[in-house]
Amino acid sequence: MSGPALLTIEDVVVELPTPRGNLRAVDHVDLSLGAGRTLGIVGESGCGKTMLSRAILQLLPKKAKLSGRVIFDGQDLVRLNAEALRRLRARGIAVVFQDPMTSLNPVLTIGTQLVETLQEHLELDAAAARRRSAELLAAVGIPAPEQRLSQYPHQLSGGMRQRVAIAIALSCEPKLLIADEPTTALDVTIQAQILDLLAREQRRRHMAMILITHDLGVVAGRADEVAVMYAGRVVERAPTPALFKNMHMPYTAALLAAIPKIEAAPHTPLAAIPGRPPDQTRPLKGCSFAPRCRNVGDQCLRSKPALTTAETEGHCYACFHPLKISAGVSA
Numbered sequence: 424m425s426g427p428a429l430l431t432i433e434d435v436v437v438e439l440p441t442p443r444g445n446l447r448a449v450d451h452v453d454l455s456l457g458a459g460r461t462l463g464i465v466g467e468s469g470c471g472k473t474m475l476s477r478a479i480l481q482l483l484p485k486k487a488k489l490s491g492r493v494i495f496d497g498q499d500l501v502r503l504n505a506e507a508l509r510r511l512r513a514r515g516i517a518v519v520f521q522d523p524m525t526s527l528n529p530v531l532t533i534g535t536q537l538v539e540t541l542q543e544h545l546e547l548d549a550a551a552a553r554r555r556s557a558e559l560l561a562a563v564g565i566p567a568p569e570q571r572l573s574q575y576p577h578q579l580s581g582g583m584r585q586r587v588a589i590a591i592a593l594s595c596e597p598k599l600l601i602a603d604e605p606t607t608a609l610d611v612t613i614q615a616q617i618l619d620l621l622a623r624e625q626r627r628r629h630m631a632m633i634l635i636t637h638d639l640g641v642v643a644g645r646a647d648e649v650a651v652m653y654a655g656r657v658v659e660r661a662p663t664p665a666l667f668k669n670m671h672m673p674y675t676a677a678l679l680a681a682i683p684k685i686e687a688a689p690h691t692p693l694a695a696i697p698g699r700p701p702d703q704t705r706p707l708k709g710c711s712f713a714p715r716c717r718n719v720g721d722q723c724l725r726s727k728p729a730l731t732t733a734e735t736e737g738h739c740y741a742c743f744h745p746l747k748i749s750a751g752v753s754a
């Protein structure tokens with residue numbers, strides 16, 4: 424990463440009380456991200472991607488316990504008061520979720536939602552906010568933006584709704600955009616359009632982005648760096664080309680094998696990783712991936728592998744028996 428970090432996450436732990444006991448959703452995560460850069464966070468369902476992004480946003484469930492530091496633009500967000508956080512979320516960090524209906528209000532028109540956000544945070548008058556709203560809709564590829572302003576979310580397709588959610592997220596010129604599975608709910612052709620839109624707006628605005636996905640294929644060629652999560656931990660982290668050229672974790676290789684292949688015949692079942700993710704209320708003594716790992720050895724069952732630096736700068740992994748072969752996939 425070049426230049427000072429915009430975001431640094433240090434030793435972040437998130438624990439959630441459940442009827443089965445405490446669940447460690449995020450387990451001692453360290454990450455950093457420079458201004459204008461993209462970090463991909465990849466992992467199976469339940470590995471803690473959303474909880475980590477909520478820890479960054481300070482939007483965890485009420486009963487969650489968070490420890491560690493989240494330094495954004497020089498401030499530790501864990502220690503900010505509610506008002507300072509509200510301002511920061513409006514101007515500094517924006518978020519786009521998987522389902523745009525969770526961020527859009529179904530009973531307000533698109534125009535009202537955009538205008539209200541702009542007026543609240545940028546102190547624009549009504550006419551200027553409406554003009555800016557139409558410009559934003561045009562920028563995210565919505566045809567006839569003036570007419571769209573008076574429509575309700577249910578009158579738009581899923582892809583168009585996600586474009587509106589992105590327009591609202593971009594409206595306050597954030598320095599960091601967190602996109603949590605922004606295309607998972609959309610058709611494959613629309614997915615690529617939305618990812619291209621995010622990349623274009625990011626470059627134009629020199630905005631940093633955290634792109635969260637369960638699909639390693641989504642971050643290939645789109646993220647500068649990738650962090651792979653398993654059972655709440657970052658288990659491999661590398662500049663994207665280095666990761667695809669020479670991944671070390673058996674889990675990362677399994678995620679790669681699970682990427683849907685474009686050339687596959689229609690309706691081919693997706694290759695899932697055999698076995699199930701661990702129960703995070705019952706942490707294992709050894710490596711959490713051990714019950715599913717083909718390379719497992721005695722040491723893996725006895726102790727947890729720490730993140731170790733690999734031969735390429737910026738590449739680290741947590742594995743006693745890393746893969747030696749080069750996966751050789753271009754990113």
Ligand SMILES: Nc1ncnc2c1ncn2[C@@H]1O[C@H](COP(=O)(O)OP(=O)(O)OP(=O)(O)O)[C@@H](O)[C@H]1O
Binds near residue numbers: 467474475484703
């Ligand atoms: N409100 C909650 N209370 C208790 N446990 C929760 C809560 N929300 C999530 N969890 C648990 O925390 C862990 C991490 O969940 P998280 O939603 O961060 O996963 P994820 O990687 O985003 O998964 P997905 O790809 O399905 O979105 C999981 O074990 C999940 O069951």
Ligand code: SF4
Binds near residue numbers: 672674711713714745
């Ligand atoms: S530490 Fe052992 S069990 Fe864990 S991923 Fe590496 S080889 Fe597999």
Ligand SMILES: [Mg+2]
Binds near residue numbers: 472473474603
């Ligand atoms: Mg999630």
